[in-house]
Amino acid sequence: MKSAAVAGASGYAGGELLRLLLTHPGFEIGALTAASSAGTTLGAHQPHLPQLAGRVIQETTAEALAGHEVVFLALPHGHSAAVAAQLGPETVVVDCGADHRLADPAAWQEFYGGEHAGTWPYGLPELPGQRAALKDATRIAVPGCYPTSVTLALFPAFAAGLAGTDVTVVAASGTSGAGKSLKPNLLGSEVMGSVSAYGVGGVHRHTPEMEQNLSAVAGERVTVSFTPTLVPMSRGILATCTAPAAPGVTRRSLREAYEAALKDEPFLRLLPEGQWPATAMTYGANTAALQVTLDERVGKIVAVIAIDNLTKGTAGGAIQSVNLALGLPEELGLPMTGVAP
């Protein structure tokens, strides 16, 4: 049993980490820390986790987090590097925030601003070659939820050389992706019964991360036009990814490429032909449901993927990578079934 601390325990990512850690056979839950919630009990913030209801949240400090074998940081961006610097290499530090995802300091500067904190091993095991990079890692940068979805939807096409580099993505996200932020546009009254667009026109911070991942797979520069939308549900991302089909691609060759790329992936599920993803298929699960087709009329590959932004898109993906880093079975403790209807 490894001890695991969670910083940001009162937020949505923190809550999901704890939900999964509670049933993971390899971890015992250590310190729970937060900022403004310090001093309150977890039950006030995460009442769906009765086992931890009475646990008191501590302030997020290196002292509180020290002494655990794994420390999960679910903090606003910009806060992880300072904390991590105080935790030695004997501790696996997992950054669920953005600070250590981007390799290109210029991209960091353009989209986030401020100093680049450096790059950590990227916690997306399904990315070709990435399992080796995560083995024995002591620092892990958990991917953004949107980049997780888009990368998983398109890497088989790029790995097989079937897609052109001019990608268009429109993704629908549940509101938990925005965190437990007290903003008027996130109030239930505003989001129920309404779909809205935001971060349009190439300004969403997850854009360079998608391009980084797909370019690495393609071996050439891939660009992404990315439009996120907010939909009336708590959890889930459905990403529709459209790319030009390379010359000669057929529906059959496309499907075969996806089948080959996904056949040994424990968490990625190519649906039977004719069935299209719905986020309910992956609610609370560490899985992704995918489907792909060729629109022959216009020469486009259309790949659609559903994930749970909090599970596979954040906390589940983080634990999957930690499993690899610690030498545990990759699937250990991670839910394979969705909760539906």
Next chain:
Amino acid sequence: MKSAAVAGASGYAGGELLRLLLTHPGFEIGALTAASSAGTTLGAHQPHLPQLAGRVIQETTAEALAGHEVVFLALPHGHSAAVAAQLGPETVVVDCGADHRLADPAAWQEFYGGEHAGTWPYGLPELPGQRAALKDATRIAVPGCYPTSVTLALFPAFAAGLAGTDVTVVAASGTSGAGKSLKPNLLGSEVMGSVSAYGVGGVHRHTPEMEQNLSAVAGERVTVSFTPTLVPMSRGILATCTAPAAPGVTRRSLREAYEAALKDEPFLRLLPEGQWPATAMTYGANTAALQVTLDERVGKIVAVIAIDNLTKGTAGGAIQSVNLALGLPEELGLPMTGVAP
């Protein structure tokens, strides 16, 4: 006061027609007809319309519909032509279904199958030149809800020569767009908390209608990659429309083109820069909320539009066209405000 009959009165489009006609100063509501609901009262199907609750629904026949100055047909596709053939040219017949939208019989054959019923004046007044075509019309083909949204979002760009012909659209629709169909995937338990894709890969029937409209504006063949998604709300469409920017387009020239195209449009509203559409802005209204930007990184125009699929997307758009056909003020009786939050 013109008398108006509604065929398909127990369905969602029929109900929305009646909701709007009840407060329209130019119409009195005549026969209400339907198929399987014939013989029941309207209150059993449209309990939000108390003024008509006791009205008995008749069977949809030419006899029941005859004698009205306007007949609205909100029927499944394939049923309108036969009914319309029995109604003389003194009656304005408005087909809310698909039968008379497409000019190209081959497109009809490919996407709908069966015999092409012919083409009626297309009820989208905002399409350049279309107001003249609707004046004194006695047959009107109401556009599909998705084509309404996409055409309105992109016609200013194509009219100004700013967009390339390779369009990608991903649209989110509320469930009422699928009608009152008893299908498992439309049950509340299935749609709440879930977003799903359907009709992916160039097979949705609204695709050729979008292409027809945009090609007419562009003066050249425009193709559309169209992916519809179903989101957990009853009403509303949010369409994200991405097109290559023509050489030399700037954010400023793009905005100016939209401002010029929309400034005299009573129902189309270009939002202030920085504000993006949400379907709640148009809930129950005959308006569209638009925003457009240029993604300079990737050279794409991204236009986003929100409409209410039942109002501007069906029943409101139908009445707007009938107002024109009858020589009434175009805006007469049509709601300008949404119901929010």
Next chain:
Amino acid sequence: MKSAAVAGASGYAGGELLRLLLTHPGFEIGALTAASSAGTTLGAHQPHLPQLAGRVIQETTAEALAGHEVVFLALPHGHSAAVAAQLGPETVVVDCGADHRLADPAAWQEFYGGEHAGTWPYGLPELPGQRAALKDATRIAVPGCYPTSVTLALFPAFAAGLAGTDVTVVAASGTSGAGKSLKPNLLGSEVMGSVSAYGVGGVHRHTPEMEQNLSAVAGERVTVSFTPTLVPMSRGILATCTAPAAPGVTRRSLREAYEAALKDEPFLRLLPEGQWPATAMTYGANTAALQVTLDERVGKIVAVIAIDNLTKGTAGGAIQSVNLALGLPEELGLPMTGVAP
């Protein structure tokens, strides 16, 4: 045309007042005021009201509100009396807050605390005798949304002497009833997919107002056990009201009492037997949908009512009372149809 100012224009009640005033033939919209939103445009807060999008919100002061024939106050409780004191009797002042609803200072003290601001004519025209009280009124206390629903559901039974005084009410409300408050429990992520109870055990502030109304009708002290719940929708209240049946009551005598009490009420609609209220029937409308039955097994009257908390429950009810105060037709400018589905 009377000029109307709205204080609290950026909130939900303020937005609904403006939505209704925009189509009311008797009013022109004057000053829009608010507290923290002063200086911004209304379009940033109420983007569903395009006609007013460019209007600048002023600070709520007596100067800004003076000179209008009607002033609607949609302010947090405790703020109305001071503003009203500066507006002369030539101005009709309508308090959508709680300050002037309760006649009993002790009840005010117990449930709200602080000094009692006094009692204004109570804006529920359907309460027996209340239309006369509202004629020529220059101060109007708009009822709470829950008391509106419960009073309308039960007054026919109490007026006819059919119900015992020991009432139990459980009501479900959409989140807009809590206002545009930035509280974690009102975030979309928290409310979607969840129903919760709050204010349980006789502590909700609307309780004494229900008792005041029902006691007045009954002519004796009526007590209410009231439990409110929050449900995943933006608008609407469904109140289930249970009371002991007086000896000798039958289903027939109960229905006849309701039919008699409601037959001339323009906004109250007793549904046909067997049909039960749903809030969608009244979405955006100033109507109430009611049904009542006798549970003979246990000797209870069960009355269920649906209203829109923002329309009949707040802004529509306010305008209905103002219509009476100004000598306008009671129904003028108020929507009779819901927006559904």
Next chain:
Amino acid sequence: MKSAAVAGASGYAGGELLRLLLTHPGFEIGALTAASSAGTTLGAHQPHLPQLAGRVIQETTAEALAGHEVVFLALPHGHSAAVAAQLGPETVVVDCGADHRLADPAAWQEFYGGEHAGTWPYGLPELPGQRAALKDATRIAVPGCYPTSVTLALFPAFAAGLAGTDVTVVAASGTSGAGKSLKPNLLGSEVMGSVSAYGVGGVHRHTPEMEQNLSAVAGERVTVSFTPTLVPMSRGILATCTAPAAPGVTRRSLREAYEAALKDEPFLRLLPEGQWPATAMTYGANTAALQVTLDERVGKIVAVIAIDNLTKGTAGGAIQSVNLALGLPEELGLPMTGVAP
């Protein structure tokens, strides 16, 4: 490992049974059967269960179900007895339907009609004395979802003699409680944004079951006025239960009675004082979240409970009882955490 068959595998209760059985260490999943879905794969109906996606559904027959150690019947009422009669006493048969819940044939006749199938051990372990009754049982009648919630909310009060026998319950249920029925009122377009009442006035079939349970605990006849409502969510029940307080009851004595009754219950959780249940606390979990208070003004006990209707209310409760019947640990394989937000 015991083999378990599920009849009704394509429905909501069947799907939930399979979701739980998949992670239960004591069971392997055998035959999956259904009626109209026979011959299709499970993945078409339960796409959230990837491990079983390719399994073919058989027709529900005694042959298909024979040879398993446990058979779960998730069938419409009236179908269980005939199937069970063909399964010998070596098979544990678990009826998730209503057929074997009521002990009183007259109550069966009044609320369901037709012949009474007899009474099986009632699968609510928390009911005083019921664990002994379930030990070694080979036939189990799973309680209805509403009776589960109401019984668990009130048994501590009745067991301690604190509550009067005149109970009023209003409960809100998600739509999955109605099953995967193709009825217009269960369409997403109808249920989203709306709350409705149904089965009002003492006619809901779960009423006599509540009375049976509470009367057994109280040792005298308890009557229930029960009003169910349908709310816009897929899962969850929130029941508000109001009963007269016995003379002398105080908030303290009430809380102590609940603490005593619940302190050793693994799945029942009395929330800290001041925190009230929300269904999200129990989403997908086999737990119940309870709170109780005394409304001293009116002399009423108000107990509120949240459960997941499909988990604790059906499939989880069923497995909990089977665990007892088979001599397994009661909590084995049952989720303790909810999925939230």
